[in-house]
Amino acid sequence: MxxxxxxxxxxxxxxxxxxxxxxxxxxxxxxxxxxxxxxxxxxxxxxxxxxxxxxxxxxxxxxxxxxGAAPVEARPHRIFGPMLHLAKGHATDADIRFRSATGGVLTALAVYLVESGEVDGVLQVGVSADNPLLNEARFNTTREQIVASSGSRYGPSAPLKDIVALLDGGRRFAFIGKPCDVATLRNLALVDPRVDLQIPYMLAMVCGGNPSIAATYNIVRRFGEDHHDVEEFRYRGHGWPGPTYLRTKQGREHSQTYDETWFSNLTYELMFRCKICADGVGEHADVVAGDCWVMEDGKPSHREAGDGWNMHIARTERGRQLIEDAVVAGYIREEAFSVAELEAMHDxxxxxxxxxxxxxxxxxxxxxxxxxxxxxxxxxxxxxxxxxxxxxxxxxxxxxxxKRRNRESPIISGTFVPGTKTS
Ligand SMILES: Cc1cc2nc3c(=O)[nH]c(=O)nc-3n(C[C@H](O)[C@H](O)[C@H](O)COP(=O)(O)OP(=O)(O)OC[C@H]3O[C@@H](n4cnc5c(N)ncnc54)[C@H](O)[C@@H]3O)c2cc1C
Incomplete structure (x- = not known):
């Protein structure tokens, strides 16, 4: 190779x-x-x-x-990796469950970790303070901040941009990110022992690939709006999966369903790296959570299904213990979910x-x-x-x-200009 x-x-x-x-x-x-x-x-x-x-x-x-990898403490499933614990579940807090991407398990675990004093804070991605269409890394220390950073952001993010400074600061924290973000942290742990000492919990969402910001601008344009006018933008959440929602500074509102966003003729480029990704299911994380879709005719349906349900997997003993503690403390609720259901749902x-x-x-x-x-x-x-x-x-x-379609621009070139790609 x-x-x-x-x-x-x-x-x-x-x-x-x-x-x-x-x-x-x-x-x-x-x-x-x-x-x-x-x-x-x-x-x-x-x-x-x-x-x-x-x-x-x-x-x-x-x-x-x-x-770099999480400690292997279970024989891995061929596709879905090591599973010490597999269940479906949701946050018990109705507000977290409603606002989050799915059932709010990741947010509820993060809130539990902070409120129980296990960690000082959570490093995660939230909406950029400067631009509601962009994302930024956040170090959150309160329930309010963590809940405000819930939801899936199907656009570029750089959650590890300040990771060394946070380690230098001596804080003990949890991390939430995409499987590839967690993979980088595990690599960092191989050369920097502070990672394992200061980041005791790494949580990931299941990830089918992350689109270019062009997808977001195309959604805005399809709503007939100018990106400068956007005041609030959500890809999903506020329901399950919840609508893609946009509100302008002038108060105009638009929304469309999950399928209208992702399974219509929207032009969106996934990163080439996502097309060759060997881990969309967060094998390096302590806990990974994805959707627990309603199945119709043997296939996952994305129609609005009321209160959200996650499927979640603990990969490590630390992750299994975290879930158990969060259930006992009343932060999440679980029901049984089988490997056969997982295989059918996330084929x-x-x-x-x-x-x-x-x-x-x-x-x-x-x-x-x-x-x-x-x-x-x-x-x-x-x-x-x-x-x-x-x-x-x-x-x-x-x-x-x-055809050189795996190539990207050299790293000394300029920045993206919204509107250069159209649907
Ligand atoms: C790009 C992308 C692709 C996805 N693909 C799939 C899929 O194929 N199958 C599937 O079942 N689920 C997928 N999801 C995950 C799903 O949307 C939910 O995030 C997951 O079910 C967890 O739900 P939750 O309610 O526990 O999350 P929440 O409680 O809402 O928490 C979500 C967490 O993810 C973090 N986050 C959101 N966007 C990003 C981002 N871009 N980068 C880093 N961190 C982020 C937030 O900070 C928050 O901490 C994807 C999510 C994303 C962002």
């Missing part, structure tokens, strides 16, 4: 996850996160980087490897995982770098793919890389 050798190569070959750890490691005078011309959160070089700086980032970057993640080996083969043949996925069972899952799945994944990725 060929791993990327530099930050420039990570970004230009479409392997960057946008987490922001590189800025944190090297400082803002060397690299600064910002929106790229493709609408992703990417580091932009402020000056030439030294060899030791490149190496410091390469050790940690999930675009290069996902070698999209099965398809995705089975395809990775063949996508990487396409990249290898084209001489492109790709991440080292460590213990994520890429080969094991890939060998269970049908011949049709193998060929489609291999051919698609090979063609994409030969």
């Amino acid at each position: 060929r791993a990327a050798a530099s930050i420039e190569e990570i970004v230009e070959r479409g392997l960057c996850t946008g987490c922001g750890a590189c800025e944190s490691l090297l400082g803002g005078e060397a690299l600064r996160m910002g929106l790229s011309p493709e609408g992703f959160m990417r580091p932009r070089r402020q000056r030439p980087l030294r060899g030791d700086e490149q190496q410091a980032v390469m050790q940690v970057c999930a675009g290069r490897s996902q070698q 999209d993640h099965g398809t995705k995982k089975r395809s990775v080996l063949w996508r990487l083969a396409g990249l290898a043949l084209a001489g492109q770098p790709y991440p080292d996925y460590g213990t994520l069972r890429v080969a094991q899952a890939g060998l269970t793919a049908s011949w049709r799945e193998r060929w489609a994944a291999f051919r698609g990725t090979l063609a994409r890389s030969l």
Whole structure:
């Protein structure tokens, strides 16, 4: 295999996850996160980087490897990874359950951790204070702040942008992010022992891929609004899954259903890195939560279903204990949920995982770098793919890389201009 050798190569070959750890490691005078011309959160070089700086980032970057891992305390399921505990559930607090993306389990666990004194705060993503269409990393220490950061933000975010400064500050905190964000933290733990001491809980959401900010601007445009006029924007939540909602400064309101947003003709580019992702189900987290969709005709339905339900998995003993404590303390409520139900409901993640080996083969043949996925069972899952799945994944990725469609702009270029992509 060929791993990327530099930050420039990570970004230009479409392997960057946008987490922001590189800025944190090297400082803002060397690299600064910002929106790229493709609408992703990417580091932009402020000056030439030294060899030791490149190496410091390469050790940690999930675009290069996902070698860092949670302690394996259960035999992994071929697709869904280690499961010490699997259940469906929701926050008991009606307001958290209503406002959150699904059933509010992640928010309720975070609130429990802060209110029980287990941690000083929670590092997570919230809506940017400057622009309701963008996101920013937040260090939240109160229930109100954590609840205000609930909900899914289907756009660029760099939650690890300040991670080194937070570790330097000596705080003990929980982290919530995408599976790739957690993977980077686990990599960081391999070279910085403070991670395991100061971040005792890493929580993740199930993630099918993160779109460009162009998707968000396209939604705004489809509502017939100018992005400058937006005062409030939600992708979902306030119900389950809840509508995509927009309110302008002039008080105009728009909303549409989850399917109208994501399963219509909306143009949205997923990061190339998401297309070759070997872990949408948060294997490196202590706890991961996703949707527990209502099943209709054997398939998940996204229609409005009232109060939300998560399915959640504890990967580690620490995560299992956290869930048990939060249930006992009355923060979340659980019901039984089987592995067979999980397999049927989240088969999209099965398809995705089975395809990775063949996508990487396409990249290898084209001489492109790709991440080292460590213990994520890429080969094991890939060998269970049908011949049709193998060929489609291999051919698609090979063609994409030969046409240079895995490439992104160099890291010294300018920023994204809203309105350059249209639906
Ligand atoms: C890009 C994306 C793709 C997803 N794909 C799937 C999928 O394929 N299948 C599935 O079942 N569920 C998916 N979800 C997860 C789902 O939307 C819920 O987040 C999950 O069910 C947890 O629900 P909750 O009610 O516990 O979350 P909440 O209690 O609402 O908490 C959500 C947490 O996620 C954090 N967060 C939100 N957006 C981001 C972001 N962009 N980056 C980092 N952190 C963020 C928030 O800070 C908050 O802490 C996806 C979410 C995102 C953001």
